[in-house]
Amino acid sequence: MVVLNIFLFHVYCALYMAAASTTEDELHQDTPYIRELLRQAKTAEIESFMDKEVNPCTDFYAFSCGNYARINPASALGVPSTELFKTLAKGLDRKILKTLQMAPDPQETPEDKQVKFFFESCLRNVERSSTYTEKMKALIAEFGTMPVLEGSSWKEEDFDWLETTAGIAHQYGISSLLKVQVNKDYANNLRNCIYIEPQRFPLGPLSMYVDKATAIYRQNYLFNIQQKLQRSLGVDSKLAKQTARELLDFEVDLAQGLSTSRQGLQNSPELLTVAEMQKRYAPTLDIDQLIFVSLGQRVSDQIYEFNKQYQENLIKVLKRTPKRTVANYIFFRLIWDFVEAPTEEPERQKKVCVTLTKKFFAKNLDNMIYRHYNSEKSSKEIENMWQQLKYTFSEALRSSPSLDWIERPTRQLAIAKLEAMTLEINHYADYNFTEKFADLTLQSLDLIENVRRFRRLGARQKREMLHKPAKPFDAGSQLSYSPSAILLENSMKIPVALLQPFYLWSDVYPKAVVFGTLASLIGHELIHGFDDSGKEFDAKGNSKDWWDERSSSNFLKRRECFTKQYGRYVYDGIQLKESTAQSENIADNGGIQLAYTAYRKWYESQVEKDLAKETLPNLRYTAKQLFFISFAQIWCNDVHPKLRALQVSIDQHVPGKFRVIGPLSNFDEFSKEFNCPAGSAMNPSEKCILY
Template sequence: MNLLYIWITGHVLSALAFASPASQNDLNQDTPYIKELLRQAKAAEIESFMNQKADPCSDFYAFACGNYERINSAFSMQVVTTGVFETLTKGLNRKIIKMLNNGHDDHDTPEDIQVKHFYESCLRIKELNSTYSEKLKRLIAEFGTMPVLEGSSWDESSFDWLGTTARMSHRYGISPILGVEVNTDIASNDRNRIYLGQQDFPLEARSMYLENETLIYRQKYRNNIQRTLQRSLGVKMELAKQTAKELLNFEVDLAKGLVDESEGLGIESLTELITVADLQKRYSPILDIDRLIFVSMGEHVSGQIYEFNKQYQENLVEVIKRTPKRTIANYIFFRLIWEFLETPSENSEKQKEACVDLTKKIFAKNLDNMFYRRYNNEKSSREIDNMWRQLKFTFNETLRSSSALDWIERPTRDLAIAKLQAMTLQINNYAKDNFTEEFADLNLQSADYVENVRQTSLLSAKQMREMLHKPAKPLEAGSQLSYTPANILIENTIKIPVSLLQPFYIWSDVYPNAVMFGTLASLIGHELIHGFDDSGRKFDAKGNTNDWWDEKSSSNFLKRRECFTKQYGKYVYDGIQLKESTSQSENIADNGGMRLAYTAYRKWYENQLKQPNKDISMETLPGLQYTAKQLFFISFGQIWCNDAHPNVKSLQVSTDQHMPGKFRVIGPLSNYDEFSKEFNCPAGSPMNPSEKCILY
């Protein structure tokens, strides 16, 4: 259960990617020949994705990305999606596989060696053979008996679902149905508090459980449950089939209490600071909250805690009343073993990829740090820092302008300036983490995958409980912070993944600044604007929840947000009408981030023109007949070139708060007069409509 990350973070590359060198030293860029070669390669890539016959004023996505789907077809490549971030991830994964498969070297710390042992144990999972099932059954036996394995001898009267899930939580940090976790206090981020709330749901979103359009994914999940019961626990086919159906129906019933993401509710709306005694009164006798917390934490807690998403607990009370104990017990034990499962692949390369994913799930911080120590590129770090300073300076100027944001009252703008000044940017390399201390209780070996997962789960649960009596640390979100930039609202910090340090995907010092600003600066700008969007504006300069907006400015914000709700609700994706959603955080960040990056680039470009004898010919690319400013918009558009497998397009619409790539391009650009000016789009054309949505 990671309730906090989901709600307090502000929320794809290249034909050169496959040939990207392992380090900057592998390719000397200092010779004119190599510089020109790299520029020509980038120009060829950009051009290959474009359909220059398309009218940029009718559909700029078709113009910038019209050939991308043909070259990078998700269906042909048999992947879920293709795009810039997928390409970045592949590049990073290749380096991670190389690190993990190589023998121990001078770079390895003792902790690195343990991570390698975990990866090796995953590769050797076939060696467990018949003992795998026995190991899973021993895990179940730690907490009781599972009805589907016991048959008619299972004793219903002795089963205590709440006590069982609490003991699992205490021992392994696994909390089926309902659990507690310790995390940073959203109102005072220098300390930690207990949060009570829902389990992690395998299908993640409410819509995945309740909408007709996502039925196929529920059916696949049910089949997966059935296979697991048969193969991993030896349950006969018909019984496994019936049990899988019961477990899925129960999970769907639980999911009715989940939040509808389209409502745009922030963490401050979903949490209530309340005493354990008051929670006990609220849900007793069905939910014994006091006992749940005592057993999970191993101590009595009498003070205030946060209840997350009250409607989940209210729904849970009714679900528990009407659900047979046998179903609840089967579900809880199934969710326990689910955390220890890995099905070996007959294909060795696929097995390596699966084991990298599992290693990242548990050791994301370590892998990012291992990558950073081996492949650290000072040029990319400097480039990102330079972009950050320029964007921060530009947005500061915008906030101080008397006209640019005149819909925000001056006192509120002053507080926004203070928040911006306090905002920081970090490369997510974990260079300051004490891994020796974190690994003190681990002894991972390469022979037993289940035992390794058990050890890491034991340690994680122990460390989580200890947090209650320690000062708050930076938020950890596992592999979610390894591939995409994120604004951690509770820290007022933007975190940049190490994957973006890889050269030649979206940055190089031989590329025009137009390309760098269109891609890298737009991504950083997107995260900066998250600090001032629907959710971000509820957090102050210190990263604490605090409504610092005056009533008039807040009213103006909501009116302008409504424009985005209507605009994006009109789009149709693959024949699917998109929903009008109250939550517009991602669209606000897309629009504001692009505008901010372009304003910063335009200032830089115009400053270059003022320099005597300044050669700005490098601001275009060989063979591409576009101006520097046009190249900025083309580069921005190509961040979001993508393709999705036909089977997942309805899933994408149902679960992703981000728009499909096409609308992340045409939405922001059709709102921007500067774009229309550079491409001479006539008034009233699709990319230059009369009504434009503007916030930042």
């Protein structure tokens, strides 16, 4: 437990007493009392995370976040990790649950009602648990028979893996082994095209299937497979255990064909005709038939192949794997991606149902939350900040000597790309939900039937996309919690979760706090448009090499500095790997410098009286120091000790500590504000700089 200083103790007592008599609506009132309460609360939060005994020039993460893990310990709380984005997600989930349980009101649309029906059917799934296993078996029976259920009566000669997996994909959009995907064309994002790509792997990247450090997660996954076979299909425990081992071994074998993160940028999609892919993979992989069954039509256009080595490995694996195992795997993936068996615990079932409703109706929920919680003010705040960041970066591209490593013609193209870049809040206010769900009728009694209807509709609409103009990128719940750069659209998506007041922004907070948090996050995504991945896409979002040779060469030399810098860091005794994939680190560094420059310009434009609120009560730091502290506290976190090796192994981002130390140790303005002497840990002589 953290022992807070006397000031913080009194502040927390005061805030507790105030909160007891202050409703959520009252917190939004613009009164002197509420403004002071919110400012005091922000002071208390910032100071509670800090460890002022640490020299900020030695370790700014420990200085800003030294007490965070003791206040929010992942292991004691029984969660994988604690961090800002998890806090935002919890806050949004509370709003979602409240919204889904609200009585009908005049604002409610027919689509809102359907979402509520779905949620209610999930809550009632417990009542219908006696028929769950039968319904899962009936689902399998739509496409054939599963060996683990049929035993010795299963007929191998009746099973065709390609027809089965393609049939399931056609009906429900669930793909195993190999996926036929319809999405935007890399080279021309105004149209859709077909991609042949690996299945989605439940554990994620290759390292999760092969690394010694991740063996515990494979073991947990193995147990979950066994439990799923028993609970969903009623398989005997001994047989379920044996089958689970066969399925996991098969999946590990399949995963050997995945690319590593180091290979990622070199593994671009290849454009081929169907005939060319047939020649490459027939007879084991009949690509023409896979597309025909999955989409219900023959195609003559060229298609994209992702990850050739996966398809080559798949052929080898299929040849050496018993058909029984392949069949069990395909049918298991069908029920794995369908609906979990209900739990008997009401509160847990509510959480399960919120998660499931988000999975299928993420856009609807974001729109409902936006409407119910009237988030227009925060939307305008983000839009204004976005324009300031674009203007600041445009100025740098036009005239900053620090960007002279980019040739002038390429800088002009970069400016054009920046000007074309758009920002969108994921509130879906203009989205046509009526058209999207015109053929969907849900009811409040049968969850599995609701999921079947939703999946059938989604699979059909996905098939129909092939002959329709491309629509904006849709990642559903992936876009609900963190900002995302969509390179194929030259756009940025901001989640509704970030609009929640008091976490990052409030009218009463200093601009230093808002710029240090929101602006640095938005700046991070903006820089993604110009990192080692973003520079491969032009102003229209099409895949195109628009950099001249000299500028590209300079980029690679400067990127090498980041590779070496971040490869020297050690996290929980684990040396971080040197990698050429530095897009996240480049975005972290460029984003904070861009946000600070924009803040400094705003700060210098203000008359003296407007700067009085640029500090917080009883917090003895200048406005510019507060900017950097606020930035650092975005990345305060604690990861369960058992998961730290996993984080290093699979996360494209470095641990939070180095998302603070890395960018700030490269930034002269930071060292200036905290008077860090040359050669100190946070002010090294060698700095890595791109943007």
